[in-house]
Amino acid sequence: MGQDEERRPEACAHRPNLADITADVLARIRSRAPRVHCITNSVAQAYTANMLLAAGAIPSMTIAREEIAAFVSGADALLVNLGTFDAERRTAIDLALGAKGRRRKGQRPWVLDRFYRTLAGARAFRARPAQGRPGGGAAQPARICGARRQRCRGRGAGALCQGPNTIVALTGDTDVVTDGRRTATIANGHALMSLVTAMGCAGSALLCAALAVEADAWRAAVAALVALGVAGEVAALSARGPGSFADAIIDALHNLDRATLRARTRVSA
Amino acid sequence: MGQDEERRPEACAHRPNLADITADVLARIRSRAPRVHCITNSVAQAYTANMLLAAGAIPSMTIAREEIAAFVSGADALLVNLGTFDAERRTAIDLALGAKGRRRKGQRPWVLDRFYRTLAGARAFRARPAQGRPGGGAAQPARICGARRQRCRGRGAGALCQGPNTIVALTGDTDVVTDGRRTATIANGHALMSLVTAMGCAGSALLCAALAVEADAWRAAVAALVALGVAGEVAALSARGPGSFADAIIDALHNLDRATLRARTRVSA
Amino acid sequence: MGQDEERRPEACAHRPNLADITADVLARIRSRAPRVHCITNSVAQAYTANMLLAAGAIPSMTIAREEIAAFVSGADALLVNLGTFDAERRTAIDLALGAKGRRRKGQRPWVLDRFYRTLAGARAFRARPAQGRPGGGAAQPARICGARRQRCRGRGAGALCQGPNTIVALTGDTDVVTDGRRTATIANGHALMSLVTAMGCAGSALLCAALAVEADAWRAAVAALVALGVAGEVAALSARGPGSFADAIIDALHNLDRATLRARTRVSA
Numbered sequence: 001m002g003q004d005e006e007r008r009p010e011a012c013a014h015r016p017n018l019a020d021i022t023a024d025v026l027a028r029i030r031s032r033a034p035r036v037h038c039i040t041n042s043v044a045q046a047y048t049a050n051m052l053l054a055a056g057a058i059p060s061m062t063i064a065r066e067e068i069a070a071f072v073s074g075a076d077a078l079l080v081n082l083g084t085f086d087a088e089r090r091t092a093i094d095l096a097l098g099a100k101g102r103r104r105k106g107q108r109p110w111v112l113d114r115f116y117r118t119l120a121g122a123r124a125f126r127a128r129p130a131q132g133r134p135g136g137g138a139a140q141p142a143r144i145c146g147a148r149r150q151r152c153r154g155r156g157a158g159a160l161c162q163g164p165n166t167i168v169a170l171t172g173d174t175d176v177v178t179d180g181r182r183t184a185t186i187a188n189g190h191a192l193m194s195l196v197t198a199m200g201c202a203g204s205a206l207l208c209a210a211l212a213v214e215a216d217a218w219r220a221a222v223a224a225l226v227a228l229g230v231a232g233e234v235a236a237l238s239a240r241g242p243g244s245f246a247d248a249i250i251d252a253l254h255n256l257d258r259a260t261l262r263a264r265t266r267v268s269a
Numbered sequence: 270m271g272q273d274e275e276r277r278p279e280a281c282a283h284r285p286n287l288a289d290i291t292a293d294v295l296a297r298i299r300s301r302a303p304r305v306h307c308i309t310n311s312v313a314q315a316y317t318a319n320m321l322l323a324a325g326a327i328p329s330m331t332i333a334r335e336e337i338a339a340f341v342s343g344a345d346a347l348l349v350n351l352g353t354f355d356a357e358r359r360t361a362i363d364l365a366l367g368a369k370g371r372r373r374k375g376q377r378p379w380v381l382d383r384f385y386r387t388l389a390g391a392r393a394f395r396a397r398p399a400q401g402r403p404g405g406g407a408a409q410p411a412r413i414c415g416a417r418r419q420r421c422r423g424r425g426a427g428a429l430c431q432g433p434n435t436i437v438a439l440t441g442d443t444d445v446v447t448d449g450r451r452t453a454t455i456a457n458g459h460a461l462m463s464l465v466t467a468m469g470c471a472g473s474a475l476l477c478a479a480l481a482v483e484a485d486a487w488r489a490a491v492a493a494l495v496a497l498g499v500a501g502e503v504a505a506l507s508a509r510g511p512g513s514f515a516d517a518i519i520d521a522l523h524n525l526d527r528a529t530l531r532a533r534t535r536v537s538a
Numbered sequence: 539m540g541q542d543e544e545r546r547p548e549a550c551a552h553r554p555n556l557a558d559i560t561a562d563v564l565a566r567i568r569s570r571a572p573r574v575h576c577i578t579n580s581v582a583q584a585y586t587a588n589m590l591l592a593a594g595a596i597p598s599m600t601i602a603r604e605e606i607a608a609f610v611s612g613a614d615a616l617l618v619n620l621g622t623f624d625a626e627r628r629t630a631i632d633l634a635l636g637a638k639g640r641r642r643k644g645q646r647p648w649v650l651d652r653f654y655r656t657l658a659g660a661r662a663f664r665a666r667p668a669q670g671r672p673g674g675g676a677a678q679p680a681r682i683c684g685a686r687r688q689r690c691r692g693r694g695a696g697a698l699c700q701g702p703n704t705i706v707a708l709t710g711d712t713d714v715v716t717d718g719r720r721t722a723t724i725a726n727g728h729a730l731m732s733l734v735t736a737m738g739c740a741g742s743a744l745l746c747a748a749l750a751v752e753a754d755a756w757r758a759a760v761a762a763l764v765a766l767g768v769a770g771e772v773a774a775l776s777a778r779g780p781g782s783f784a785d786a787i788i789d790a791l792h793n794l795d796r797a798t799l800r801a802r803t804r805v806s807a
Contacts, residue, residue: 196591243792333625
């Protein structure tokens, strides 16, 4: 985190209890059931939807050009995942980002999941639409650029923040969340998470759900990654391999409680 | 059910044993292995296929315009799910509904799953293709309009029946099946069913399999919903959350027997 | 196998220990983590990806025309599955097969999964693109035509071999693998495997992973099918139906060890 020139000394002055913040965010997702519209790849759709349902959110998934604007307008958050990137999804993304929201002042958060691991060999092509977007414009006050850490080693996470309201979350063996001012390093999670396809995509959807109920985007992002990481640790206690683990983490997220979060949250912020 | 003017007094004169009817329908699916062609959204495809296989049916899923007519012609029932509704699926639906069947007199049943919950905000667009169809024409003598109940509260289910051979099935906390004459209210099922994506879509596919082996469409629809609901109750006995539940209900449907159906079926007809 | 005129008398002269070969191939997949690019149907994508991850390989799945060549060029093996066959996938297949490889001399193995069961009624259409390919040309020295056995009974497997470097693998109650010279009959597997959608598609992806680490394509194919079959047997020991079985076989493949393979491998070659 030291590379980021926007970092300010007072950033870590008051250290919130991130286990309790995570529990609070989860409780709000469960009680408010935010709607999350997901433009994601066909590999990830079902698992992402089940992850959102387990957390208490309501997923929608259409990318049909005739209806996506209507779905996004009614959503509390939007996920744009670049895991597969065909012409139809590009159109859907353009329509989705242009859709007006029911939320006050266009405050619909959205998450851009760049999924760097998949990008190997195709980076230039995929980088384009993201760069073409205004960096943290008025319509995207709580934008998160989620990215898997594999391709980002050696770059300061803060360098990816393209605007004042943009959060960057990099996932990997440890997760890093920064808004350029505050940086959290999350040591939760389990190795089996990397053996379930769409785990990261589903995690990005969980970020969306958290952003929909928590105005502080940095806290929302930390809460989502802590929740998923702790759920993974709980799941690994009973899983016999990646197949049973994929279901067990859904179960664990559904059942996650404050006591478990207090016992397991490992964040340095 | 009281709102439906087509209802006739003799409708409930003889009350069939719906647990045994369900067991009979399941036994016929298992022995005849009907082929069900599914035009469904990419979120639901895999789970729907697995549900059909667990019941004893044979799924096919292509929506490619070059081959869908051939697949539908060889199928014993057709599912049209409007969960995602893009141009390619619209073309597929048109081709599928126009395909000639191997069954005598074009008696291939089909199910239209309107999936109202997803429709929020995009209802007008999706309503079109369904309304453009002739209501229960000669080619669709056992058509079922499946719909999730959330958006239909306060409307009589019978009002959705658009022809003499159309069944309406509304699912929700309780399921309602009516053909305008007979109405069944099914109290089976479990709350975890609503936390698994594509559960309703897969249930509609199960309706297709039942229609393929039971000429009385109302009985077929009741049997399918009872089977799924009872399987859900059995699954909930061992599941630890929605992740393990999603698999457990597949297991339970595969293993469902007459004794369990007799013990658990809760239908008022 | 008797029908194949290319068969030579010395084919079975030295009988390798196929359990150990399978264990060796699995160990190499786990240590080298080959990248397998999959052009497969949307029903199968997630399960296929999870199967590859469980084996130790790295899946990629895009079919977007703008990036598929880049992905395939970086891949160690390519899967082409004709389970659903729309215009977009046809374009992707053409681009993928034309992509230059990073492997020396264009030695990237690829698997064509023809999936005959799905083909019922649409065979002529799907047969075309495969036949248009040069049979075992220089760029495809380890090509495998995987096919489900249902539609191939009564045809010699060898008749499907279209070139000197082509392997044919037919799966069913027993699996048959032949290169026209050597033929193996594999009696591993479990009936529940046929009740999980995409099991065969995922098996073809496993063939790709094996081909990426084993230059003898026949050995690679036998190893992949033995591994999957033995994993299925192990999974059936704990599964309560096809739902839990689908995850258990992923777990079993992830945990598969040499001792289990030695105890269970049943191949006549």
